[in-house]
Amino acid sequence: MRVAVVFSIFLTIRVANTISDKFFPPDFVFGVSTSAYQIEGAWNLSGKGESMLDYLSHTYPNSITDRSNGDIACDSYHKIDEDIEMLKHLGVNFYRFSLSWSRILPTGSIEGGVNLAGVKYYSDMLDKLKAAKIDAMVTLVHFDVPIGFIKEKMFRTEKLNQMFVDYARLAFNLFGDRVKYWLTINEPAGFSKDEMRTFYTDRGRDVYLTAHNIIKCHAAIYHLYNKEFREQQGGKLSIALNTDWYEPASDSKEDIEAAERALMFEFGWIAHPLIYGDYPEIMKKAIASSPSPLRLPVFTYEEKETIKDTVDFIALNHYSSFLTTNDPNKDVDRTFDKDIGILKTLDPSWETTILDWLHVAPSGMRKVLNWINKTYGNKPILITENGYVEGGTLKDDRRINYLQTYLSSVLDAIYIDNINVIGYSTWSLMDNWELYSGYSAKFGLYYVNFTSPNRERIAKDSVGFYKNVLESRHLVNNRNAGNHV
Ligand SMILES: *[C@@H]1O[C@H](CO)[C@@H](O)[C@H](O)[C@H]1NC(C)=O
Ligand SMILES: *[C@@H]1O[C@H](CO)[C@@H](O)[C@H](O)[C@H]1NC(C)=O
Ligand SMILES: *[C@@H]1O[C@H](CO)[C@@H](O)[C@H](O)[C@H]1NC(C)=O
Numbered sequence: 001m002r003v004a005v006v007f008s009i010f011l012t013i014r015v016a017n018t019i020s021d022k023f024f025p026p027d028f029v030f031g032v033s034t035s036a037y038q039i040e041g042a043w044n045l046s047g048k049g050e051s052m053l054d055y056l057s058h059t060y061p062n063s064i065t066d067r068s069n070g071d072i073a074c075d076s077y078h079k080i081d082e083d084i085e086m087l088k089h090l091g092v093n094f095y096r097f098s099l100s101w102s103r104i105l106p107t108g109s110i111e112g113g114v115n116l117a118g119v120k121y122y123s124d125m126l127d128k129l130k131a132a133k134i135d136a137m138v139t140l141v142h143f144d145v146p147i148g149f150i151k152e153k154m155f156r157t158e159k160l161n162q163m164f165v166d167y168a169r170l171a172f173n174l175f176g177d178r179v180k181y182w183l184t185i186n187e188p189a190g191f192s193k194d195e196m197r198t199f200y201t202d203r204g205r206d207v208y209l210t211a212h213n214i215i216k217c218h219a220a221i222y223h224l225y226n227k228e229f230r231e232q233q234g235g236k237l238s239i240a241l242n243t244d245w246y247e248p249a250s251d252s253k254e255d256i257e258a259a260e261r262a263l264m265f266e267f268g269w270i271a272h273p274l275i276y277g278d279y280p281e282i283m284k285k286a287i288a289s290s291p292s293p294l295r296l297p298v299f300t301y302e303e304k305e306t307i308k309d310t311v312d313f314i315a316l317n318h319y320s321s322f323l324t325t326n327d328p329n330k331d332v333d334r335t336f337d338k339d340i341g342i343l344k345t346l347d348p349s350w351e352t353t354i355l356d357w358l359h360v361a362p363s364g365m366r367k368v369l370n371w372i373n374k375t376y377g378n379k380p381i382l383i384t385e386n387g388y389v390e391g392g393t394l395k396d397d398r399r400i401n402y403l404q405t406y407l408s409s410v411l412d413a414i415y416i417d418n419i420n421v422i423g424y425s426t427w428s429l430m431d432n433w434e435l436y437s438g439y440s441a442k443f444g445l446y447y448v449n450f451t452s453p454n455r456e457r458i459a460k461d462s463v464g465f466y467k468n469v470l471e472s473r474h475l476v477n478n479r480n481a482g483n484h485v
Contacts, residue, residue: 031425035142042077046117049106068438098142108146243267245364277308292334317385321364362405
């Protein structure tokens with residue numbers, strides 16, 4: 001008996017680690033992701049205006065792990081051709097990149113004038129992608145809002161909204177004929193909570209105001225696209241939402257509720273209004289029972305009608321998981337974290353990485369896809385970010401392992417759970433300026449030599465792996481496929 005039990009546990013673990021031998025469906029699309037500030041450099045060249053990330057990295061260098069900035073980054077502003085060669089080598093169906101708002105509109109507003117050099121940069125990129133038969137997925141704002149957004153505290157007012165809509169209209173007019181997928185903004189939850197944190201005067205309130213305005217901007221842009229551009233341009237529009245997977249740490253009612261609350265505060269915060277027209281009840285209740293219950297803004301009836309049902313597909317950025325327990329002291333403070341009211345721990349079986357928020361927990365991918373399908377109906381889901389971090393190596397077998405196991409979890413969601421996952425993009429095409437981690441956290445399939453003025457790109461082993469997966473549309477027998485160029 002004893003032997004049999006041990007054997008069956010062994011078998012369970014083996015099964016859990018098995019890589020799916022299914023093929024990705026014929027219309028499933030693969031890509032790689034980047035963002036403007038994190039790769040372009042040329043922060044003050046050719047007429048570009050100052051963005052929030054220029055200001056943050058120059059003014060608060062101590063908030064960045066290695067005190068670095070994106071002044072030069074990967075110098076992609078001068079390296080379109082090299083970047084496109086890498087995309088062609090990988091064989092991606094699409095490239096997800098972002099526009100720098102302040103490169104196109106240096107002051108942020110149309111009245112401040114359009115910077116033609118900036119327009120030409122993106123226009124050339126789109127032409128070259130088209131020539132290479134690579135679809136464009138374009139994020140309008142990937143954290144780098146124009147500096148006025150900060151200096152005039154626009155995140156607290158609706159002054160921002162018209163500016164954002166004007167910028168979107170300009171982008172649709174200039175580029176929309178060559179863009180298949182639009183994302184209005186990257187990770188509004190992460191942006192409101194983390195990237196903006198330095199600039200808040202009242203964090204427990206400003207965090208909600210920022211997201212509230214972003215939700216309204218997104219909806220206005222969605223309706224603009226429908227009214228003026230969709231018929232002619234035929235693209236799809238969404239917003240890239242981030243969430244980890246939160247697994248209840250026990251079977252207790254409190255822990256199960258804590259995990260659901262965490263998902264609602266991270267994903268539902270934005271998804272619920274844009275799909276159902278209002279914040280999740282769980283979130284409203286949690287804030288209402290805090291010592292400062294009126295911090296979550298309220299949508300009017302008209303606003304609810306305007307914001308609901310404004311995504312063509314769900315765009316998901318997912319990296320990691322946490323075990324979740326209820327925080328018994330959650331109602332003592334008016335901070336976002338106390339509003340969520342959870343304590344996070346790690347499953348010891350999850351491999352850790354150099355970043356404290358990223359663990360290798362591939363089953364979380366399948367679980368989060370199931371949760372999204374259950375909570376928001378079976379809308380198509382496109383995974384717009386997922387990736388692995390290391391400190392600098394070309395032999396990145398841990399990344400290959402991460403990609404292979406997470407992609408296997410995607411296949412399980414497709415074939416076992418029947419979830420409508422339509423595509424996958426890894427973060428990132430190449431090492432880049434990783435926000436508060438600077439250059440110390442490397443997510444690239446390609447290594448970038450940041451000490452060299454030429455910023456040479458060198459393929460890591462994962463380039464060969466990802467290329468083989470895209471070619472074979474299959475995850476098995478693709479390891480040890482190192483392919484340095
Ligand atoms: C641009 O910024 C760099 C620092 O990154 C500085 O050395 C250079 O003088 C600036 N150029 C212009 C034209 O302002
Ligand atoms: C996915 O969502 C659809 C529509 O709500 C539902 O019918 C189906 O059962 C869901 N699938 C899973 C695995 O939750
Ligand atoms: C990076 O560039 C520097 C300077 O050109 C060079 O000395 C170094 O060997 C390069 N590193 C790699 C990994 O190629």
